[in-house]
Amino acid sequence: MEENQYIKEQRTIDLAKANAAGCLFYFPVIAFFGIIYYIIWREEFSWSKVNEFFIIDLPLYVVPFVIVLVLVAGIVLHELIHGVTWALYAKQGWKSIKFGVLWKYMAPYCHCKEPLSVRAYAIGAAMPGILMGILPGVVSWFTGSLFLLSFGIFFTVAAIGDIMIIRLILKEDKGALVQDHPSEAGYFVFKKVDNGS
Template identity: 30%
Template sequence: MNEQKYEKVDKTINLLRANLLSIIFLILVFGINYGLYYKIWGESIGSVINDTYSCILIIIFIIIHEIIHGIGFCRADGVNWKDIKLGFNIKTLTPYAHCKISISANIYI
């Protein structure tokens, strides 16, 4: 194997910045879709009640998504539900599921 000099470049993005960018992107995509729908069909796509209902559903599905991660962690040997921590990091606007004990990387395969 030839030894070559490589320069390590950090390409990570701050979680808060990533989440804020995704929220902006989401608003833009929905805004464009709503605008096109209104222009084509001449009527509004939803109401305040439907928008509130949709936001509640999104929050519920995010919670279910993190619970599914927790269930996946429980598949590892020796991991019980009490070893799983579910939460929300307000600093980075990130929901999470975390296994408190070490598990093999093979559980992800």
């Protein structure tokens, strides 16, 4: 890519607003997955089954560690899915992928150093929400698994920042290139310069 042929513009989202939106986003996500789950499994659904699901046969002092372990593993997997997907589209593959944490927001990230097409970037941004959120939620409708339902709801909501980025990206010109911002939640868009010819 020859930079003099492109105009570079920055697009970022406010992570504090993304976190607030995530809290509000829980309600429609719970309603969507939960209502369909209940319609399908209502004859087997009871408060005692819900209580059984949340009662873990572990010493009480171990439960917080298990919850933190599952959340950390899920967050790592979320970022790894971004990395794998973007590496498939990047000319330099894994050499273009970097992982880190925005300590100011306690937000882990995966960064692709190479500009990608709008489509490739959007696919990479969407994959964790699809694979860890929507897919387990839908599978729970067929299996009746409360674990998959809960997992799907949590990781659909956890993808709120990605969803906000995707909404921005879909407004970009399809011929533009998109490069991850190295230190903010967002990206740079490279628009081809129109020389008037």
